[in-house]
Amino acid sequence: MMxxxxxxxxxILYADCEVNYNGRATSNLERGNLLIIHKSDGTLLIQGGTLxxxxxxxxxxxxxxxxxxxxxxKRKNETICIFIxxxxxxxxxxxxxxxxxxxxxxxxxxxxYIVNNIEEILGFKPIELFTEFNTPVGSxxxxxxxxxxxxxxxxxxxxxxxxxxxxxxxxxxxxxxDIMKNVRDYLIAPEISxxxxxxxxxxxxxxxxxxxxxxx
Amino acid sequence: MMxxxxxxxxxILYADCEVNYNGRATSNLERGNLLIIHKSDGTLLIQGGTLxxxxxxxxxxxxxxxxxxxxxxKRKNETICIFIxxxxxxxxxxxxxxxxxxxxxxxxxxxxYIVNNIEEILGFKPIELFTEFNTPVGSxxxxxxxxxxxxxxxxxxxxxxxxxxxxxxxxxxxxxxDIMKNVRDYLIAPEISxxxxxxxxxxxxxxxxxxxxxxx
DNA sequence: GTATTAATCTCGCTT
DNA sequence: AAGCGAGGTTAATAC
Numbered sequence: 001m002m003x004x005x006x007x008x009x010x011x012i013l014y015a016d017c018e019v020n021y022n023g024r025a026t027s028n029l030e031r032g033n034l035l036i037i038h039k040s041d042g043t044l045l046i047q048g049g050t051l052x053x054x055x056x057x058x059x060x061x062x063x064x065x066x067x068x069x070x071x072x073x074k075r076k077n078e079t080i081c082i083f084i085x086x087x088x089x090x091x092x093x094x095x096x097x098x099x100x101x102x103x104x105x106x107x108x109x110x111x112x113y114i115v116n117n118i119e120e121i122l123g124f125k126p127i128e129l130f131t132e133f134n135t136p137v138g139s140x141x142x143x144x145x146x147x148x149x150x151x152x153x154x155x156x157x158x159x160x161x162x163x164x165x166x167x168x169x170x171x172x173x174x175x176x177x178d179i180m181k182n183v184r185d186y187l188i189a190p191e192i193s194x195x196x197x198x199x200x201x202x203x204x205x206x207x208x209x210x211x212x213x214x215x216x
Numbered sequence: 217m218m219x220x221x222x223x224x225x226x227x228i229l230y231a232d233c234e235v236n237y238n239g240r241a242t243s244n245l246e247r248g249n250l251l252i253i254h255k256s257d258g259t260l261l262i263q264g265g266t267l268x269x270x271x272x273x274x275x276x277x278x279x280x281x282x283x284x285x286x287x288x289x290k291r292k293n294e295t296i297c298i299f300i301x302x303x304x305x306x307x308x309x310x311x312x313x314x315x316x317x318x319x320x321x322x323x324x325x326x327x328x329y330i331v332n333n334i335e336e337i338l339g340f341k342p343i344e345l346f347t348e349f350n351t352p353v354g355s356x357x358x359x360x361x362x363x364x365x366x367x368x369x370x371x372x373x374x375x376x377x378x379x380x381x382x383x384x385x386x387x388x389x390x391x392x393x394d395i396m397k398n399v400r401d402y403l404i405a406p407e408i409s410x411x412x413x414x415x416x417x418x419x420x421x422x423x424x425x426x427x428x429x430x431x432x
Numbered sequence: 433g434t435a436t437t438a439a440t441c442t443c444g445c446t447t
Numbered sequence: 448a449a450g451c452g453a454g455g456t457t458a459a460t461a462c
Contacts, residue, residue, distance in 0.1 A: 010265060012228060012251065014309055024375065024455040025321040032313025035228065037251070041266045049226060049312030050257045052275050053442060056317065059268050059457070078455070091305055093230055096265030097248025101272065105241040107438060134461075136411060137379055138436060158438085159240065162451065163353055167383045168437090193450060195352060240440040269457060275442065294440065323453065350446085354451065374453085378436065384452090409435060 001087055005071070007064040010040045010096050014089040015082075019046055019056050023078030029055050033088065036071075038064065040096070044073045044080060056080055105212050107158040111141055113213040114156060114188060118144060121188075121208065122152060137171045150182040157189035158212070165189070166199045217303055221287070223280040226256045226309045232302040235262055235272050239294025245271050249304065252287075254280065256312070260289045260296060272296055321428050323374040327357055330372060330404060330426070334360060337404075337424065338368060353387045366398040373405035374428070381405070382415045 005013065013036040019029040029046070034055065037045040044058040062075035071082040111131060119125050126144035133143040142154035153176065155169040169185050176183045185205040192200070192207055200207045221229065229252040235245040245262070250271065253261040260274040278291035287298040327347060335341050342360035349359040358370035369392065371385040385401050392399045401421040408416070408423055416423045 012230075014228075014307070021455075025319050027317050027319040027455080029317045030313075030315045032315050033309070033311050034313055035253070035309065037263065039265055039267075043266065043268055045263070045268065047253065047261070048316075049255055049309075049314040050259065050276065051255075051443080052259050052261065052270075052273055053454090053456090054268070057268050057455085057457095059455095060266065089307055091230070091307075093249070093251065093265075095249050097246075097250055098265040099246045099248050100264075101243050101245045103241050103243040103440080105440090132461085137415070139461080159440090160450090163387070164380075164384075164451085167387055168380075171379070171383050195450070199353070237440070243440075267458075269439095269441090273440080273442095275440095319455075321455090348446095355446090375455090376435095380436085411435065 002066060002069060002084065004087075004090055005066060006092065007038075007066050007071070009038070009092050011038050011090065011092045012036070013038070013087065013091075015084050016086040016088065017082050017084045019083075020081045021056050021079070023076075027056065031085065036082065042073075042075070046080075046082070105158070107141075107156055109213055110158055110188070110210070111156045114142055114154065114210070118142075121210070122186075126152070135172060135175045137175050138168065140172050148182070150184060151176050152184045152186060154186040154188055157187070159189065160191040160193060161187055161189045161196050161207070162193050163196045163199050166196050166203065166205065169205060170203060218282060218285060218300065220303075220306055221282060222308065223254075223282050223287070225254070226312050227254050228252065228305070228307050228309065229254070229303065230305040231298075231300050232304065233298050233300045235299075236297045237272050237295070239292075243272065247301065252298065258289075258291070262296075262298070321374070323357075323372055326374055326404070326426070326428065327372045330358055330370065334358075337426070338402075342368070351388060351391045353391050354384065356388045364398070366400060367392050368400045368402065370402040370404055373403070375405070376407040376409060377403055377405045377412050377423070378409050379412045379415050382412050382419065382421060385421060386419060 018031040021027040035047040041060040042062040043060050045054040046056040048055045058073045058075050062073045065072045069084045073080045128145040130143040133140040141156040144152040173185045188208045190211045234247040237243040251263040257276040258278040259276050261270040262272040264271045274289045274291050278289045281288045285300045289296045344361040346359040349356040357372040360368040389399050389401045404424045406427045
């Protein structure tokens, strides 16, 4: 029954099976019909009949073995064991596209817009301007220094700001305060949660609402 | 050519196609052979020949339409349009298992272990003990109050603690300080990053190394 | 390798 | 519906 399965090939398999995983966590998936996807880079996906997220998976570089009625995928300290009761459908996929997707309107796009319009957004012309400025506590999205040597620290979010974004900014801010810099803190995003807005006010951060940039 | 595709059914489709997405972001995926998965809950996955993550997707509750050579999936303000050049394989999947997976050794398991062994971990017997204690700035994993009315705030991580975990704890800590409580801050995890460990020391947080609990 | 962050994050839970 | 956090997060990027 298992003869047709070639563990070194990309394929899809629809099978009555049961899956066990052991690694960072441990899991069991009860017997049933599941869609198993095997890619040429070692990726393994086990998809159930609902939800986006695979029931089980292995990221790239996993190695698959076939032992009797079992498919075993190993990767570092993570192992998936699929016990096959019945193969319903097996198909090898040829010439599977490996092209990457091209995504726009990301955080980087918004950051680029901010950098290109920094003067009107902040209301002054910085004497120095950095993006992805590295500190020991993470990298600052945009850092603008004015002629009074005040550090304007900008955290950018493409979507709604939650309280986590505020503390991220706070952490960068504290770093610059520790090294004796004067700072001003900004959050720039199209939206903010109510709790985050309270936090912003309390921490004297400045929230600027800027919507997604249209495609250029 | 498109006659066989039934948009209300769960199926897999291997096709030469090109995909455009518009919603929170915008994306284009160049023409090539791609695996398209359609589930009964509306989930749509477009898988390329590498990586775990789908090239494009729609979470549950998306609605699919067929217009000429195009498959269009809509969900709130998000639309995926698949232009089909050629159908290579099409297969409807029957009796697709919707069973959920059962995962162990999660953060909750570690938290339960901590609660059950709180006395030996903290070195005292709390007069009050909470899990998932809600505050306006998030919910505290474990909160133990001692007889001197000091609040022992515990942040639990199943994996390695990064600096983000430290600021999460700090946020809870500041909340209790603001409402005039005496606090002690703990991070419990099997591992911690070096930057996070520096932060822990600076913020006078206590890091306790506790490994995953074995299966019970 | 380690460390950090974005993500069309997804998903579940709680208010 | 909104907000928040875990996740076997994955994937990309910087060091």
